[in-house]
Amino acid sequence: MSVTAAEGWVRQAKEQSWLSKLFDWKPFLVVMCLLPALGLLMVFLTYPLGLGIWLAFTDTTIGRSGRWVGIENFEFMIEDPIWWNAVFYSVFYTAVATVGKFGLGLWLALLLNNHLPFKSLLRAIILLPWIVPTVLTAVAFWWIYNPQFSVISYIFIELGLRETNIDFINTAWPARWSLIAANVWRGIPFVAISLLAGLQTISPSLYEAALLDGSSAWQRFRFITFPMLLPILAIVMTFSIIFTFTDFQLVYAITRGGPVNSTHLLATLAFQRGIPGGQLGEGAAIAVSMIPFLVFATLFSYFALARRKWQQGEAND
Amino acid sequence: MATVDIRQVRKAFGSTQILHGVSVAIEDGQFVVLVGPSGCGKSTLLRMLAGLENITGGEIAIGGRVVNNVPPKDRDIAMVFQNYALYPHMTVFQNMAFSMKLAGAPREVMEREVQKAAKILGLEQLLHRFPRQLSGGQRQRVAMGRAIVRNPQVFLFDEPLSNLDAKLRVQMRAEIKELHQRLKVTTVYVTHDQIEAMTMADLIVVMNHGRVEQAGQPLELYDRPANLFVAGFIGSPAMNMMEGRVEGGSFRGPGDVAWPLPLNGAPPPGGEVIYGIRPEHLRLDPEGLPATVHVVEPTGSETQVLMHVGGANLIGAFRERIIAKPGEILKVSPETSLVHLFDKGTGQRVGN
Numbered sequence: 001m002s003v004t005a006a007e008g009w010v011r012q013a014k015e016q017s018w019l020s021k022l023f024d025w026k027p028f029l030v031v032m033c034l035l036p037a038l039g040l041l042m043v044f045l046t047y048p049l050g051l052g053i054w055l056a057f058t059d060t061t062i063g064r065s066g067r068w069v070g071i072e073n074f075e076f077m078i079e080d081p082i083w084w085n086a087v088f089y090s091v092f093y094t095a096v097a098t099v100g101k102f103g104l105g106l107w108l109a110l111l112l113n114n115h116l117p118f119k120s121l122l123r124a125i126i127l128l129p130w131i132v133p134t135v136l137t138a139v140a141f142w143w144i145y146n147p148q149f150s151v152i153s154y155i156f157i158e159l160g161l162r163e164t165n166i167d168f169i170n171t172a173w174p175a176r177w178s179l180i181a182a183n184v185w186r187g188i189p190f191v192a193i194s195l196l197a198g199l200q201t202i203s204p205s206l207y208e209a210a211l212l213d214g215s216s217a218w219q220r221f222r223f224i225t226f227p228m229l230l231p232i233l234a235i236v237m238t239f240s241i242i243f244t245f246t247d248f249q250l251v252y253a254i255t256r257g258g259p260v261n262s263t264h265l266l267a268t269l270a271f272q273r274g275i276p277g278g279q280l281g282e283g284a285a286i287a288v289s290m291i292p293f294l295v296f297a298t299l300f301s302y303f304a305l306a307r308r309k310w311q312q313g314e315a316n317d
Numbered sequence: 318m319a320t321v322d323i324r325q326v327r328k329a330f331g332s333t334q335i336l337h338g339v340s341v342a343i344e345d346g347q348f349v350v351l352v353g354p355s356g357c358g359k360s361t362l363l364r365m366l367a368g369l370e371n372i373t374g375g376e377i378a379i380g381g382r383v384v385n386n387v388p389p390k391d392r393d394i395a396m397v398f399q400n401y402a403l404y405p406h407m408t409v410f411q412n413m414a415f416s417m418k419l420a421g422a423p424r425e426v427m428e429r430e431v432q433k434a435a436k437i438l439g440l441e442q443l444l445h446r447f448p449r450q451l452s453g454g455q456r457q458r459v460a461m462g463r464a465i466v467r468n469p470q471v472f473l474f475d476e477p478l479s480n481l482d483a484k485l486r487v488q489m490r491a492e493i494k495e496l497h498q499r500l501k502v503t504t505v506y507v508t509h510d511q512i513e514a515m516t517m518a519d520l521i522v523v524m525n526h527g528r529v530e531q532a533g534q535p536l537e538l539y540d541r542p543a544n545l546f547v548a549g550f551i552g553s554p555a556m557n558m559m560e561g562r563v564e565g566g567s568f569r570g571p572g573d574v575a576w577p578l579p580l581n582g583a584p585p586p587g588g589e590v591i592y593g594i595r596p597e598h599l600r601l602d603p604e605g606l607p608a609t610v611h612v613v614e615p616t617g618s619e620t621q622v623l624m625h626v627g628g629a630n631l632i633g634a635f636r637e638r639i640i641a642k643p644g645e646i647l648k649v650s651p652e653t654s655l656v657h658l659f660d661k662g663t664g665q666r667v668g669n
Contacts, residue, residue, distance in 0.1 A: 210415075214420060
């Protein structure tokens with residue numbers, strides 16, 4: 001109908017500028033979009049990791065660039081009883097602290113998932129240990145564990161339960177357990193809040209259905225809560241294991257790996273050798289030796305716990 | 318199977334009253350539908366029956382036993398939830414066998430009972446699937462299977478069809494009714510859809526604002542609604558209502574149009590009443606009242622016409638195929654014997 005009105009006018013393609021042409025060119029656009037992410041990864045992740053691995057194969061010390069020495073650092077490390085000691089304590093520390101954190105964290109999450117008065121206030125309080133800077137936690141615990149002024153010792157003596165102060169951090173095993181306690185205290189909020197988030201995704205009608213099916217409280221936990229929480233549990237546990245295994249601040253601030261190297265984790269030992277000890281190559285080798293443990297822990301929790309069959313999509317099996 | 322007696326049941330959440338003394342007597346093997354608009358308390362009443370909500374006042378008895386303080390698992394009831402509440406980490410078999418597993422039933426019993434229920438519902442091929450791998454209708458069937466396996470005294474359904482598409486809803490409606498005829502278990506079914514209520518129920522309980530407006534058989538509610546609410550709620554399209562007075566043997570509606578009154582039990586003259594006539598009870602009549610056509614909606618089986626009579630908006634549903642343009646005049650008159658009159662003040666039915 002309007003053909004006659006438009007007669008004599010021909011739509012002309014507008015000439016594009018070279019800049020807009022360039023941005024319309026897909027390869028250029030892809031490179032432009034990837035560049036910031038790649039750049040950040042290269043500068044802050046790949047370079048330090050690569051440098052660390054490179055240093056592990058040299059005899060670099062502070063103030064002198066090193067030479068390639070092959071696996072000499074690792075050979076030395078394998079024969080070093082202090083390294084073995086650190087490996088043992090890292091595994092022990094991670095295992096015991098993880099069990100403690102998840103036991104208490106899950107318990108706390110289950111409690112908080114109920115209708116409690118002042119629920120949001122309680123949740124905020126639970127988060128406190130996590131938002132306090134680690135070094136502050138460490139100082140607090142260092143004071144709590146102080147041989148002379150420990151508040152715990154004070155209470156025990158006042159109550160008449162003990163005659164002398166408790167020796168927390170000046171002999172090997174009490175020091176190891178004390179550090180684990182501090183780590184558990186600090187780690188609980190992360191576990192509790194993450195698991196609480198997981199608990200809240202479980203539909204209340206499932207519990208009602210289970211209630212009508214005749215389940216007890218324990219059976220509801222065992223057959224509904226636990227299996228439905230498992231995927232989230234797996235992810236939180238992977239993170240928790242990595243954080244705990246690579247822990248540095250708490251241990252270094254409270255005991256500095258002492259007494260007599262008994263509480264060294266791999267991270268604190270690597271730092272001790274590399275920076276105060278000046279043996280950058282050796283320190284780097286110790287740090288690199290953590291990688292297999294972390295890869296193993298990650299793969300284990302990923303494959304053993306994550307992605308159950310029931311979560312997978314519509315596929316017919 | 319059992320009777321269910323709900324006597325003067327009240328429910329309050331804090332200071333908010335949800336149910337104000339509801340009484341319903343359900344006979345053994347009856348299919349009862351609780352129907353009403355959202356927030357009328359029908360789901361709350363069902364959950365109280367299941368034991369998922371406590372009872373503020375009154376009594377609920379199942380099979381003659383007062384269950385006010387009986388925990389849900391000992392009430393011998395099974396419930397189908399609106400969202401089905403299937404356990405996502407269990408297969409169809411495990412979902413259906415869960416209650417028996419909790420009760421410590423041996424494997425053969427579980428196999429036998431689940432197979433039996435699966436056969437009734439046509440789920441035999443799906444027993445190893447997870448809920449994720451099922452369609453909406455299949456999930457609905459699994460939820461019913463889980464209830465059947467329990468072999469309960471009373472089935473409770475909480476808006477079970479509202480998550481399905483229209484076609485499937487009609488199909489499942491028939492399936493549920495058939496299942497009830499087969500198992501003959503007392504059933505309480507909650508819905509907000511009056512068509513579902515009309516088609517499925519032996520007894521409909523219409524609820525509004527935490528009270529029972531009327532309880533009765535579906536056609537009884539349709540033919541003789543006890544009040545304005547039931548009259549407006551049951552039936553689709555809804556009943557036409559006009560305000561006016563009774564004067565000189567006829568009803569004076571909007572625009573002073575004179576409508577014929579039912580012959581028997583007509584109210585005394587001068588009363589303020591509401592005149593109700595269902596769309597399907599208006600008929601074309603050369604002697605009738607003039608109605609201006611506004612919208613014509615042909616549905617195939619009938620023609621619905623929106624029209625104005627003396628300022629009142631009316632809907633008529635006619636069997637005839639009406640080809641009328643907007644603005645044209647049709648002559649209509651009501652089936653006099655099927656007119657409903659309600660008191661304007663109380664909303665209660667008056668006359669016949």
